[in-house]
């Protein structure tokens with residue numbers, strides 16, 4: 001598994017597991033808890049150590065399920081990398097402290113590895129970063145980042161954060177190059193910031209893409225694996241596909257071991 005070095009000497013696995021729709025959508029749904037817990041346990045068994053969640057996922061229930069699976073695994077906390085996200089309307093000074101406490105409680109941990117502003121807030125960014133910077137100083141959060149921020153907003157956030165932003169988490173896939181076109185990818189690469197590609201499989205649509213078939217055949221891989229390998233081959237790009245099916249979890253983690261040639265990368269780059 002490719003990893004990225006972090007400023008404190010530890011490292012971050014380039015492929016993590018997304019948890020949107022585990023435990024519900026915008027409200028909690030417990031009807032699939034057993035299936036979700038089984039998926040999380042299997043991901044851990046396969047060696048996955050990087051997880052992406054958010055307070056809004058299942059209105060906190062995704063964090064609860066993830067916390068339970070992590071606790072039951074007995075894996076030492078320092079071997080895990082846990083990202084959560086604050087919903088933009090909580091981004092006041094007090095609100096950010098409260099939101100983080102809620103995420104820590106539901107996850108059952110005493111710090112987050114990465115805390116992201118989920119979407120650009122309508123509240124003043126200065127006020128929010130006062131809270132987020134406090135959380136880093138108090139060691140409740142190791143690293144800060146943003147999500148769905150365009151370039152001007154990202155620059156503002158970088159200026160307000162007392163510690164370097166670790167990532168901007170944005171939609172990025174073979175079929176969605178918006179954040180390459182708008183300059184965010186290049187800015188990240190030039191400033192040592194990671195771009196976390198979300199919806200990397202276009203919700204599974206990329207898995208059936210005939211245009212990926214020949215590269216997939218050359219690697220005895222599936223189109224979904226090629227879509228992930230294409231992301232991971234790019235400097236400073238990491239990704240967090242979501243999966244609950246065992247076959248998908250196996251495929252996605254194995255995709256992190258596939259290396260594409262420069263010719264294959266050029267052919268895939270040219271697809272859209």
Ligand SMILES: NC(=O)c1ccc[n+]([C@@H]2O[C@H](COP(=O)([O-])OP(=O)(O)OC[C@H]3O[C@@H](n4cnc5c(N)ncnc54)[C@H](OP(=O)(O)O)[C@@H]3O)[C@@H](O)[C@H]2O)c1
Nearest residue numbers: 018019020198199200201202203204207241242244245248
């Ligand atoms: N920051 C944000 O605003 C934001 C927005 C969206 C998403 N995210 C994060 O990014 C994560 C991933 O994005 P996403 O969930 O939107 O979409 P995604 O990862 O592109 O797609 C997930 C879907 O693809 C299927 N799938 C997974 N692996 C597959 C494979 N190897 N072959 C075929 N199908 C496969 C999954 O099926 P099964 O589940 O049935 O296995 C699921 O239906 C989210 O879970 C979330 O953590 C963040």
